[in-house]
Amino acid sequence: MTKLCLHCRALKFQKEAPGMCCSNGKISLLPLTEPPEPLLTYVAGVTRESKQFLQHIRKYNSCFQMTSFGATNIVRYNNFMPTFKVQGQVYHQIGTLLPVSKEDPQFLQIYFMDNVEKEIDRRCAFTQLFGPRFQIRIGECKSDDFKLIIRADKTPSNEHERRFNASIAPEVAAVIVGTEITRRDIVISRRNQTKQRIAETHRSYDTLQYPILFPRGEDGYHLELYQTHPVTSAATTKKVSCMDFYAYRIMIRVEQSNHILNCRHVFQQFIVDMYAKVESERLNYIRYNQSKLRVEDYIHLRDAIANDGTIGNIGQTVILPASYTGSPRHMQEYAQDSLTYVRRYGRPDLFITFTCNPSWCEFKYLLLRGQQPSDRHDLTARVFKQKLIRKRGLPHAHILIWLVEKIVPTQIDDIITAELPNAEEDPELFEIVKKKSHGPCGGHNPQSPCMKDGKCTKKYPRQLLQETQTGGDGYPLYRRRKPDDGGYTTTIKINNVDFEVDNRWIVPYSPILSKSFNAHINVESCNSVKSIKYICKYVNKGSEMGIFGIANPNAPVNEIEQFHSNGTLY
Incomplete structure (x- = not known):
């Protein structure tokens, strides 16, 4: 990153939009305060204890969070993919101050139980949200007919700001039940079996769910944030959007630490959660x-x-219009555009799948100590977008290419190969292809993600052939020579066991593209595919559903x- 924003001093790549960090000076947020010790040391990932903390950081966050995280479906895989993944709507819920009879306290309730006093004292000292005397008073109350209200707009308008400062003395305050409550306020009863869904625009939405990221209770996105004039810094009447708020929050800035970027799996969940909030805001605008x-x-x-x-x-x-990126109508328009190209220029010549390479040098310089690319999806999206500037910043992209001069069958081997290169003649290409070979799967690795009902869904290992074969309804059967007929082999480790890879496991690729981008780029000749409509729809199928x-x-x-x-x- 060599480009510096003159307004907020955010670091960016050369081709990135000038306003992606702060809308050209219109967004100005207070910087996050560094977390207290020992949390600051724990998220740094330097000591042995901090490495253990970061490895289990989602579990630690769960111990202190006050709301429960929910989604229509949380997708889980068996070890092979560390990415946090959800389907459907995302929501946060909060329960009552005390649990019902015969149930264990959880989430917010733990902060108000005097039978785990030592644990409560440690947590209260850590978060500084509520004092121990308030917990005791909650337990001493004889009636359940009272509520704790967390205001969506913490500082009411037309009131003196110093009336609403956080308490610095261990004093006890009463909660007035008769106060008017707005729809976005959080109202917590003393004890019942109900759960309340937290409004996404509540300023405490983030803090209640992510105490590890915001231990000092900083405000998240809410509806009372206004843009500022880039020159005078005066507040304007235009409000800050949800996307602009979180884009500002996750930027890397000169001489300004951002500890949430250190928090690995919790940061992953936070990014998914907040993008769901951004998408919800956009969809609500269209809905209403x-x-x-x-x-x-x-x-x-x-x-x-x-x-x-x-x-x-x-x-x-x-109606969800085509102007909404990623919507069914939007992707359908793309598919129709592809078919228009087919009608005008004939079948496409190449079908390319471009996959992000976690070994790119950009990751090496930008990742924090001890981090893997899977810990920083913000960087993954930004780096990949630089490599493939016209795509949407996804981990992989599907591309159809029409050539002016069509590829004839005798030219396929000059453009596409499905064999290991000679390690002595081209060691750079050899390492790229070796790392991106398929599997192995089947009996060698039954837990491979490509396996379904005991078979590889990608049809590997492929058949060894002396010559490329074309003419069928589908992709060509590429040349895959045996080791005795001029093919090469290499050895990789699977589950700490050596495995010999030959040309049966090589994914078709273009040597020129693979070396140019230092990435796994699957290239197929698709001029012989009869079901061209399927390919056009597949390329523009959109996100998983x-x-x-x-x-x-x-x-x-x-x-x-x-x-x-x-x-x-x-």
């Missing part, structure tokens, strides 16, 4: 501004009403709800 979209003009909607719609549902359908739930078949269509409930974030 359907009239501006003129949804009654959508041709498919008018056809549905004319054919099988009911009068009672007219006007209730919620999961469909589950119970629905009324006669209910009006809500495209935003369908997209929000089934999408995958990671």
